[in-house]
Amino acid sequence: MQLGKGVEWTTHICTVLALVPEGKGLSVEALADFFEVPSAYLAKQMQLLRRAGIVASVRGKGGGYRLGKTVNAITLLDIVRAIEGPMPAFRCTEIRQNGPCGLRPKDCKRPCEVASAFAKAEDAYREALAAQTLAGIMQEAAGNSTPEHLMEIAGWVQRQIA
Amino acid sequence: MQLGKGVEWTTHICTVLALVPEGKGLSVEALADFFEVPSAYLAKQMQLLRRAGIVASVRGKGGGYRLGKTVNAITLLDIVRAIEGPMPAFRCTEIRQNGPCGLRPKDCKRPCEVASAFAKAEDAYREALAAQTLAGIMQEAAGNSTPEHLMEIAGWVQRQIA
DNA sequence: TTTATCCAGATAATTTATATCCAATTAAGG
DNA sequence: CCTTAATTGGATATAAATTATCTGGATAAA
Numbered sequence: 001m002q003l004g005k006g007v008e009w010t011t012h013i014c015t016v017l018a019l020v021p022e023g024k025g026l027s028v029e030a031l032a033d034f035f036e037v038p039s040a041y042l043a044k045q046m047q048l049l050r051r052a053g054i055v056a057s058v059r060g061k062g063g064g065y066r067l068g069k070t071v072n073a074i075t076l077l078d079i080v081r082a083i084e085g086p087m088p089a090f091r092c093t094e095i096r097q098n099g100p101c102g103l104r105p106k107d108c109k110r111p112c113e114v115a116s117a118f119a120k121a122e123d124a125y126r127e128a129l130a131a132q133t134l135a136g137i138m139q140e141a142a143g144n145s146t147p148e149h150l151m152e153i154a155g156w157v158q159r160q161i162a
Numbered sequence: 163m164q165l166g167k168g169v170e171w172t173t174h175i176c177t178v179l180a181l182v183p184e185g186k187g188l189s190v191e192a193l194a195d196f197f198e199v200p201s202a203y204l205a206k207q208m209q210l211l212r213r214a215g216i217v218a219s220v221r222g223k224g225g226g227y228r229l230g231k232t233v234n235a236i237t238l239l240d241i242v243r244a245i246e247g248p249m250p251a252f253r254c255t256e257i258r259q260n261g262p263c264g265l266r267p268k269d270c271k272r273p274c275e276v277a278s279a280f281a282k283a284e285d286a287y288r289e290a291l292a293a294q295t296l297a298g299i300m301q302e303a304a305g306n307s308t309p310e311h312l313m314e315i316a317g318w319v320q321r322q323i324a
Numbered sequence: 325t326t327t328a329t330c331c332a333g334a335t336a337a338t339t340t341a342t343a344t345c346c347a348a349t350t351a352a353g354g
Numbered sequence: 355c356c357t358t359a360a361t362t363g364g365a366t367a368t369a370a371a372t373t374a375t376c377t378g379g380a381t382a383a384a
Contacts, residue, residue, distance in 0.1 A: 001165050001246045002253065002372090003280075004340065011276050012257055027361065036260035040343050047363070060350025061360040076279060084163045091164065095174055098198035101315045113303040114173050117238060118165075121290035128286035132279045141275040153263045164339090166373065189329065202376055209331065222382025223328040 006045035006083045009037050013046075014074060015138050017055060017067045019154060024161040025057070025064025034156070045083060052082035071138060077129035090118035168207035168245045171199050175208075176236060177300050179217060179229045181316060186323040187219070187226025196318070207245060214244035233300060239291035252280035 013031050020026055028046055032039035046065055049055045056068040067074070092115035097103050111119075142150060175193050182188055190208055194201035208227055211217045218230040229236070254277035259265050273281075304312060 001163060001242075001251050002340095003163050003251045005253070005255070006341090007280075008253065008255060008257065008276065015276075025361095029361090034261045034263065035257045036264075037257065038342060041341060043362080044342090044364095050362090057362060058350080059348075059360095059362045061358095062351055063349080063361050065362090076283065080163075089163050089165045091167070091170065093167070093170060095170065095197045095199065099196045101196065101311070101318050102198075103311065107308075107311075110306050113299050113306065114170065114177075116302075117294045117299050118169075118291075120294070121238065121287055124290035125283055125287035128283035129280075132282070137275050137279050140278075144272050144275065146269075149263070149265065149269075156263050164373095168374090187329095191329085200375065203374055205330075206332095206374090212330095219330065220382090221328095221330045221380085222384095223326095224383060225329050225381090227330090 001089060003080065004083060005037075006041070006048070007080055009035060009042060010045050010049055010083060011076065011079055011134075011137075013042075014049075014054070014067065014071075014079070014134050015141065016153070016157065017065060018071050018134065018138060019157045020066045020161065025062075025066045026157070026160055027064040030160045031065070048082050049079070052078065054078055054082055071135040072133055074134040075130045076132045076137075077126055080129055088119065088122055090115065090122065092118075163251060165242065166245060167199075168203070168210070169242055171197060171204060172207050172211055172245060173238065173241055173296075173299075175204075176211075176216070176229065176233075176241070176296050177303065178315070178319065179227060180233050180296065180300060181319045182228045182323065187224075187228045188319070188322055189226040192322045193227070210244050211241070214240060216240055216244055233297040234295055236296040237292045238294045238299075239288055242291055250281065250284055252277065252284065254280075 012035060016031065016034060017026060028043045029039055031046075032042045046055065046057075050057050050065070050068070053068045054074055055065045057063065057065050092112055094108070094112065096112050096114075097105065097108060174197060178193065178196060179188060190205045191201050193208075194204045208217065208219070212219050212227075212230070215230045216236055217227045219225065219227050254274055256270070256274065258274050258276075259267065259270060
């Protein structure tokens with residue numbers, strides 16, 4: 001049970017895109033360089049973010065990616081769902097209907113109790129993900145960082161969009 | 163991000179093993195038949211449960227599996243950890259240390275804020291899993307079932323251990 | 325010694341990760 | 355106005371890792 005690398009990458013990348021001024025964008029190539037990740041795979045993840053509306057893109061020369069919503073409106077749940085899809089982690093195959101003592105479909109109106117129990121836990125997970133915004137994470141990170149480092153990043157962004 | 167089939171299978175199987183009387187056991191073959199799942203793969207999952215102490219095994223003719231703890235002492239977290247391993251779903255590769263603005267290791271004493279945020283959500287997930295015992299799930303299931311079906315299962319178990 | 329069982333390692337299928345290629349789009353320069 | 359360069363968009367191929375399945379050996383009772 002693992003989340004793909006894209007979840008880590010794109011979360012960090014959103015914190016950088018948050019620094020991009022209105023009307024500008026950062027290319028996949030630049031973002032891949034910033035974190036030293038393979039640009040081809042990152043490009044695919046960025047498209048997933050775009051389809052979810054988390055980022056917006058501009059094609060052609062001078063184009064690139066920027067955030068599609070405010071940092072307050074982007075949660076970790078948004079990112080995970082965009083990258084990993086909406087599918088729940090626990091897959092119920094209704095094995096209660098199998099075998100010599102299997103239930104008949106008509107007796108299975110209520111959801112399987114095992115599946116329900118796992119669904120409850122996943123609800124708690126999703127709720128905890130939804131409670132954390134990009135804004136909150138960035139604030140936390142800024143508090144633990146030095147002014148020099150923050151300036152360093154801001155400077156890099158400025159150079160990219162020049 | 164998915165849980166393996168073994169999680170579903172073994173959770174259901176634990177609810178059956180709970181009906182096995184002291185000193186007796188059910189074979190992997192019997193359990194595989196009961197739920198119509200491949201016995202070879204189930205055998206591997208059962209070994210993971212055994213290593214975690216959730217079930218106990220007896221080898222040789224007449225052997226088999228029984229629960230290794232009481233139904234109150236077995237939680238969904240125990241099962242998930244036994245089958246899926248203790249590894250967290252989010253994998254932090256410390257990409258904050260990469261690239262032109264990467265932090266130096268000495269400036270990374272505090273955990274990465276992105277990783278911490280995901281860890282918080284996973285804590286909520288684990289907590290929710292730990293809150294659900296096999297006893298609770300079985301009680302719920304029994305309440306939604308018919309006396310006939312419960313007797314049917316009890317009868318099947320009796321025949322297997324005879 | 326035979327039979328039923330668990331156990332451990334090899335194999336196959338699926339998913340995830342990565343790379344490659346080309347079309348569509350936009351900006352800038354001649 | 356046309357060409358060129360830089361970019362996203364999308365499909366497809368390849369490699370690595372994970373999950374699922376099988377085969378054969380170890381163990382213990384009858």
